[in-house]
Amino acid sequence: MVFVAVLGGYIITSLLLFRFPRLVHKKKNLKFRAHHISHRGGAGENLENTMTAFRHAVKLGTDMLELDCHITRDGQVVVAHDNDLERVCGKTVKITETDYADLPMMKDTMCLDFERDFTLHAGDDRIIPLLEDVFEEFPDLPINVDIKIDNNELIAKVSDLVKKYKRQDITVWGNRSSTICTKVYKENPEIPLLFSMKKVITLLILFYTGLLPFIPFKESCLEIIMPCILLDTKKFQLNLNKKQGYLVKFLNMILMRPLLFKHLERRGIHTFVWVLNSEEEFDIAFKTQVMGVMTDFPTKLKDFLQEHPQYVKQS
Template identity: 55%
Template sequence: MCAAVYVLSTVTGYVLTSALLLKCPTLLHRKKRENFLSQHISHRGGAGENLENTMTAFKHAVNLGTDMLELDCQLTKDEQVVVSHDSNLKRATGVNTQVCDMAYSELPPYLCKLGVTFQRECFCEGGEDKRIPLLRDVFEAFPNTPVNIDIKVNNDTLIKKVSELVVKYDREHLTVWGNASNEIVKKCYKENPRIPVLFSFPRVLQLLGLFYTGLLPFVPLKEQFLEIPMPSIITKLPLLYFFLHASECLIFSCSLLMRKSLFEHLTARGIQVYIWVLNDDEDFQRAFDLGATGVMTDFPTRLKDFMDRNGISKLQ
């Protein structure tokens, strides 16, 4: 009887402590320093309004007032860090070649018309700017704009060179980097722990487990940014992309992450929560209602209009 009472009191104490720390995490953890807060994030610069990852796209988004540019990095044969989502350029340029097999000067231009990945049956037609830019071009053009870098390949030289560019342009306080791969994120953190990192996919799953077991409030987290997809976007993907990437497990995991109490706990600890890639008012509204810090979109004008209409002001 005494043992049962002891176990019950212990469990009750744990549950109450967990609930308290979930609401007030700074009782146990020091809040991470936030150098910037981003509500409006332009995915690949705004791939639905200009050709993805081009300087024209980035300039348009910045002129519109975006809080953050999201982009992807690869390494060329002559070790130049370029802004390109795909390792193989067939989709984007029509040329079946790997970025890593060509010198920067040899890279083909983008096609005039590209599909928008997260908007079914949607294409973006570009203007004169079809050049694949260098990462340094972005840093030089937008010295005060936060940049979210997806390290697309597990390449030590790429990680090192991205870090060197971030340091050279004094952007450690304006940059976040990472990848879905836990190995890449670990390498990024080891290379330069002063640049904040994203949660990798395995770490997102760990986060999920910690949250639902009540252990999350007790566990320190090195990451400062959580980027997750909203389940509803999976059904909006182009069919080929859907079959390649969607699964019941992914949809279920994403659904479990859509919890306001989780988002509030993370933001109270100084961890920003971004939901991607949302392109319509219904999803924008749901993301902000859940307490997400920011929304990543292919249509920066559409998101800005939504925020203006709904009085969603800058957090800074």
């Protein structure tokens, strides 16, 4: 009887705090709300991580830019996804082993990571930009910074730039690596932090055991893939067998939970899903109560949100 009473009390308390988490947690007060997020500036409409891409996305009215950072041999923080520039520049050059002035131009055509049959033909802007140039040109725009490598100098210099441009409240940073997330939080805990992959797994375990309402988090933004897109052969050629396909569907079922996302939102934790490029994917994601969608096609997402204003009003 004692066990039943204790279990019943635990369940009731968990359900109560799940619905009203601010009884025990102070709500995070982020200074932005991002429904429309431009992945690498909108890599399906302009060359990824270029100033042209960022300007185009901002002109469309994007709520947030997502970009990636590396550091050059001479200590310049650059905006680029890959350290090895073979994919984007066609040259076997590593950013960390090259001075900024010697970085090659980007290729004039580019395939997308999340649309395997799509090829973008670049315009005139093929320069790898500095992060400082982005911060200087868009001082008031929220920016999601993916720290691509475990490099103490890179982390320190990104933090310094954030402080220099007084944008601690409108910058989000981190990486799927728990090591990098630990380091960036230690470097500057005032900048909102992304969940690492390890923390995402921990989050799910806490959710399904009922412990989630009791546990505080230093992270402010949950940024996740929507697993079902892995089944789309137009995006990926993964050649999944039947068991692997079922596993992806199972992961999608346990991760894309509206109850989870609403609980996090009540605690002030924002949820973003990547990288979605079709109206069908946008619709599926927003119906699960996520706050924002990250896309390679900012024009397409803008048009979708204009046609479906309820997904903006729901937050």
